Amino acid sequence: MDIFLQACVNGLLMGGFYSLMGMGQNVIFGVMKIVNFCHGEMLMVGMYLTYVLSTTFSLDPYLCVPLVAIIMFFLGALIQHTLITPSLGTKSFTNLLFLTVGLGLLLSNGALVLFGSEYRTIPTSYQQTFISLGPVNIALPRLISFCVLIVITIVLFAFLKYTTTGKQIRAVSQNPVGAEVVGINTKRIYILTYGIGTALAGIAGALLTGFYTIFPTAGASFGFRALIVVVVGGLGSIPGAFFAGIFLGLLETMVALFVSPSYSDLIVFITFIVILVVRQLIILRRK
Amino acid sequence: MLKVTDLSAGYGAINILWNLNFEIGDGEIVAFLGSNGAGKTTTVRAVTGLIRPSSGSVQFNGQELARKNSRAILDAGIVQVPEGRQLFTDMTVLENLEMGAFNKPTREAFKENLKTVYKWFPKLEERANQSAGTLSGGEQQMVAVARALIGIPKLLILDEPSLGLAPNIVDDILAVATSMAKNDGISVMLVEQDITKALACADRGYVIENGKIALEGTSASLSANEHVKKAYLGI
Numbered sequence: 001m002d003i004f005l006q007a008c009v010n011g012l013l014m015g016g017f018y019s020l021m022g023m024g025q026n027v028i029f030g031v032m033k034i035v036n037f038c039h040g041e042m043l044m045v046g047m048y049l050t051y052v053l054s055t056t057f058s059l060d061p062y063l064c065v066p067l068v069a070i071i072m073f074f075l076g077a078l079i080q081h082t083l084i085t086p087s088l089g090t091k092s093f094t095n096l097l098f099l100t101v102g103l104g105l106l107l108s109n110g111a112l113v114l115f116g117s118e119y120r121t122i123p124t125s126y127q128q129t130f131i132s133l134g135p136v137n138i139a140l141p142r143l144i145s146f147c148v149l150i151v152i153t154i155v156l157f158a159f160l161k162y163t164t165t166g167k168q169i170r171a172v173s174q175n176p177v178g179a180e181v182v183g184i185n186t187k188r189i190y191i192l193t194y195g196i197g198t199a200l201a202g203i204a205g206a207l208l209t210g211f212y213t214i215f216p217t218a219g220a221s222f223g224f225r226a227l228i229v230v231v232v233g234g235l236g237s238i239p240g241a242f243f244a245g246i247f248l249g250l251l252e253t254m255v256a257l258f259v260s261p262s263y264s265d266l267i268v269f270i271t272f273i274v275i276l277v278v279r280q281l282i283i284l285r286r287k
Numbered sequence: 288m289l290k291v292t293d294l295s296a297g298y299g300a301i302n303i304l305w306n307l308n309f310e311i312g313d314g315e316i317v318a319f320l321g322s323n324g325a326g327k328t329t330t331v332r333a334v335t336g337l338i339r340p341s342s343g344s345v346q347f348n349g350q351e352l353a354r355k356n357s358r359a360i361l362d363a364g365i366v367q368v369p370e371g372r373q374l375f376t377d378m379t380v381l382e383n384l385e386m387g388a389f390n391k392p393t394r395e396a397f398k399e400n401l402k403t404v405y406k407w408f409p410k411l412e413e414r415a416n417q418s419a420g421t422l423s424g425g426e427q428q429m430v431a432v433a434r435a436l437i438g439i440p441k442l443l444i445l446d447e448p449s450l451g452l453a454p455n456i457v458d459d460i461l462a463v464a465t466s467m468a469k470n471d472g473i474s475v476m477l478v479e480q481d482i483t484k485a486l487a488c489a490d491r492g493y494v495i496e497n498g499k500i501a502l503e504g505t506s507a508s509l510s511a512n513e514h515v516k517k518a519y520l521g522i
Contacts, residue, residue, distance in 0.1 A: 164385070164394075167378070167382055167385060167386060168386070170375065170377070170378060171375045171378065171386050174375045174376060174377050174378065175373050175374065175375050175376070177369065177373045178369070178372075178373030178374060178375060178386075179375075179386075180337060180357060181335075181337075181357075181367060181369045181373055182361075182386050182387050182389055182434065183357060183358045183361040183362075183389035183390070184386070184389075185358065
């Protein structure tokens with residue numbers, strides 16, 4: 001029972017990251033209807049950025065989070081403005097596929113050139129500190145990360161729900177023609193959206209550095225999981241992504257606990273395929 | 288106030304509109320009639336800056352708008368209710384109306400304008416917190432009109448307001464448009480396929496055929512015109 005509870009908590013803590021990645025992916029997909037295949041690499045860039053900032057200025061990795069978020073936002077905005085917006089006009093899905101996959105390759109290989117292939121960590125004094133809640137032990141860095149994740153999620157929800165810009169983002173994602181008619185500057189919304197999506201991935205990367213190793217392909221598994229989260233939670237749905245992320249995290253730890261950690265990827269992807277097939281069958285049945 | 292001269296426009300290499308000339312005065316309701324594919328919606332898109340005219344001029348209160356973007360045209364006071372409504376269906380009625388407040392002055396006047404719009408469409412006040420997609424077709428059309436009116440435009444363009452709606456709802460919407468034109472001096476450009484209804488409430492009309500103005504005149508003269516009777520009214 002204790003082990004089960006422990007696994008639940010670990011799953012929840014990891015699921016928060018998948019949620020954050022999925023939500024970033026979904027904000028972008030909702031507005032531009034494109035799948036951002038370099039989302040995982042953006043997480044990796046966030047990790048290295050945190051590494052550089054925290055080693056150069058001897059800052060605590062968690063203090064780097066706001067700075068990483070801002071830098072990643074502008075990086076995303078720049079990529080949107082110079083690369084993605086011009087390709088959107090072509091209405092060709094393959095262009096954007098190659099563009100974002102290519103960007104991902106460029107970023108991970110760029111990291112390899114700059115930092116080499118060795119695994120890096122940012123040591124902190126509280127790395128091995130555990131907090132006991134009854135039978136459950138939680139590593140302090142994971143707990144801090146999760147709390148920050150939840151705050152970011154709430155802020156994102158509130159931003160989309162209550163601010164004028166947030167409403168405009170939703171308006172563009174629901175009806176681009178209607179948005180144009182009421183004078184919403186869709187190009188500006190695109191820039192903001194990609195910036196926000198990239199910043200979310202960067203924040204996830206920064207928060208991971210507290211307990212995760214940094215290496216050039218660290219983003220790949222998170223990128224794949226973000227895609228699963230998006231598909232399971234519903235394309236474009238932010239709450240859907242949140243819950244699907246948590247679900248994925250729980251599923252992974254349950255598999256690791258009851259089957260074997262080495263099967264967790266396998267079972268995660270099988271579940272994904274099963275969900276896809278079942279959903280397709282339900283849709284066909286309805287028609 | 289709106290004076291369009293020699294307007295030509297199209298999509299890419301395909302030209303749709305050929306040297307259109309028309310004008311709409313203050314507080315006037317002007318109908319634009321024509322069958323499917325005649326170029327009515329393209330005219331709307333060219334006037335509102337959603338497509339760039341290839342030549343010609345669009346003068347509005349002395350301001351040249353033909354090369355301006357859609358945002359500048361909204362700022363000048365020309366707002367459209369697009370064909371098919373184009374609402375934000377997962378957002379509430381109120382949020383849809385908020386999106387209609389497109390610039391700083393209209394955002395500041397939002398609360399006041401909201402009262403005015405609710406007076407015109409009392410049903411929307413009851414439905415304010417319901418998502419737009421759950422409303423009936425008629426109510427959705429009201430939201431679309433209200434969203435355009437929240438910025439208190441000088442010229443309201445209604446593109447096919449009758450599409451897919453029950454006749455009595457169309458009458459309600461046209462009644463609001465007529466009262467606005469007469470009491471508030473808002474001009475209305477009414478693009479319609481339902482010619483009887485359109486001519487019943489418009490002051491004047493233009494008939495568009497193959498991207499050209501084929502006929503123009505007062506509503507009475509158009510209703511009496513043999514060509515209109517034969518081609519559009521089936522009499």
